[in-house]
Amino acid sequence: MDALTPQEQEAFEQLSKEQFSDPALEQKIIAALQKKALVKPSKNRPDMKKVILQLAAAIALLISGYFLGKMGSTPPNPVADTNTYALFLYENEAFKVSDGETLVAEYTDWAETLGEQGKLVGAEKLADAVDWLGSLGVQNQTSKLTGYFLFQAKDLAEAQQIAKTHPHTNYGGGLELRSIDKID
Amino acid sequence: MPKRTEELLSQFLAERSSEHFSLLYRQHIDGLMRTATYLAKGKVSLAEDLVQETWIVAIQRLDRFERKASFKTWLTGILINKFREHQRKNRDTLTLAVLLQRAATSTRQNLHIDLKNAILQLPDGYREVLTLHDIEGFKHKEIARLLDIKEGTSKSQLFQARKAMRQLLTGYKTE
Numbered sequence: 001m002d003a004l005t006p007q008e009q010e011a012f013e014q015l016s017k018e019q020f021s022d023p024a025l026e027q028k029i030i031a032a033l034q035k036k037a038l039v040k041p042s043k044n045r046p047d048m049k050k051v052i053l054q055l056a057a058a059i060a061l062l063i064s065g066y067f068l069g070k071m072g073s074t075p076p077n078p079v080a081d082t083n084t085y086a087l088f089l090y091e092n093e094a095f096k097v098s099d100g101e102t103l104v105a106e107y108t109d110w111a112e113t114l115g116e117q118g119k120l121v122g123a124e125k126l127a128d129a130v131d132w133l134g135s136l137g138v139q140n141q142t143s144k145l146t147g148y149f150l151f152q153a154k155d156l157a158e159a160q161q162i163a164k165t166h167p168h169t170n171y172g173g174g175l176e177l178r179s180i181d182k183i184d
Numbered sequence: 185m186p187k188r189t190e191e192l193l194s195q196f197l198a199e200r201s202s203e204h205f206s207l208l209y210r211q212h213i214d215g216l217m218r219t220a221t222y223l224a225k226g227k228v229s230l231a232e233d234l235v236q237e238t239w240i241v242a243i244q245r246l247d248r249f250e251r252k253a254s255f256k257t258w259l260t261g262i263l264i265n266k267f268r269e270h271q272r273k274n275r276d277t278l279t280l281a282v283l284l285q286r287a288a289t290s291t292r293q294n295l296h297i298d299l300k301n302a303i304l305q306l307p308d309g310y311r312e313v314l315t316l317h318d319i320e321g322f323k324h325k326e327i328a329r330l331l332d333i334k335e336g337t338s339k340s341q342l343f344q345a346r347k348a349m350r351q352l353l354t355g356y357k358t359e
Binding site for chain 1: 319347
């Protein structure tokens with residue numbers, strides 16, 4: 001047998017470690033199995049209405065000043081030389097919540113930590129209904145903007161570090177980090 | 185069979201819940217998707233369809249899984265049968281000569297990326313044996329059973345597959 005060279009072996013090893021973690025495929029297969037009554041629906045399936053209400057309540061708590069109010073209109077310990085960043089939350093059918101209460105707790109913890117550090121500027125959950133104006137070609141057809149956070153960081157690197165800790169991506173959601181342009 | 189898989193199978197069979205299926209699924213999806221992707225010549229949507237059909241058949245027949253082979257081997261066997269069904273419906277007529285010509289016009293990248301491209305372009309028999317042996321680590325005895333060929337055929341197919349793979353890689357190198 002013509003044996004593999006060490007370089008070929010190494011290349012094959014890399015190929016054998018390739019991973020495929022696509023929550024959308026998993027959900028699609030589970031849905032197909034459920035449709036054929038081959039697996040039972042999840043017992044922990046959350047009441048989505050309740051989850052949305054809880055999430056809205058959690059974010060409303062933030063907005064109504066639980067964190068912001070404690071600091072007045074500006075953070076209590078403003079970080080010197082900071083910039084403001086927006087973190088947009090996107091979702092599509094790949095966004096799956098198995099435990100709504102955990103989700104709310106995680107999102108709240110994330111915001112609370114930022115609030116305690118004096119970095120949180122604002123947060124909003126957006127309503128589901130979209131009233132799109134203008135060309136449909138410009139509209140994002142693959143995912144929906146569902147909320148955003150505004151926070152302060154000294155530079156983009158710190159903002160990226162903060163954004164990476166947000167739990168939204170753990171549920172199959174997407175995050176978009178944008179810096180707020182300073183207009184003189 | 186690794187204890188973990190055995191436990192997961194027992195748990196799933198006891199309740200047939202989505203949660204227990206997910207645990208089983210996550211333990212095997214990487215190997216299954218890798219093999220499906222090579223069988224499907226890199227067409228991800230086809231690979232996903234094959235994997236979905238594989239899971240449906242596997243769960244339908246799970247009561248009859250006799251544990252003579254590992255669960256991974258059993259799943260891979262179902263996947264290969266699904267791929268064969270697909271092949272019967274959609275014949276691919278590309279010859280190795282055409283593929284070698286095509287490879288010669290490609291630019292060289294990292295070896296494992298070139299290798300992946302080369303494997304995807306191999307004729308079906310070569311690609312199947314090479315994927316199962318060199319990527320998924322199956323023995324010739326298992327491959328023979330999975331592909332319904334003789335053990336000697338598996339060995340000679342692997343020899344020819346590696347030779348063709350190197351020819352394709354040389355094609356990449358000439359650019």
